[in-house]
Amino acid sequence: MKLGELVAAADRYYPEEFVTRHFDPVRARVRRLRAGDDLAGFIVAEILETYEKSASDEAQVNEAIRVLEQAMRDLESSLRGLRELREVVGSCSKGRSGDF
Secondary structure, three states: OOOOHHHHHHHOOOHHHHHHOOOOOOOOOOOOOOOHHHHHHHHHHHHHHHHHOOOOHHHHHHHHHHHHHHHHHHHHHHHHHHHEEEEEHHHHHHOHHHHO
């Protein structure tokens, strides 16, 4: 499986084709854009980091899925912390109705 095929698959449903915009197929690296989507760049970086040319197509796809699913779990953990903070902040601000 070619690296570009993995990147294209990851980009298929991503908004505005940002994933492929962050992939430099000539140098097989992440293309740093000044104005772009850092998450799309992260996706490309994760795929590049785990890509092994000699692996089977199935192994390549499975590994790309594995690392992005792990990233998703990590993002969900960060979101959980922010949601907990929102609850704390929200309950504190309700007690200060005169401040707004």
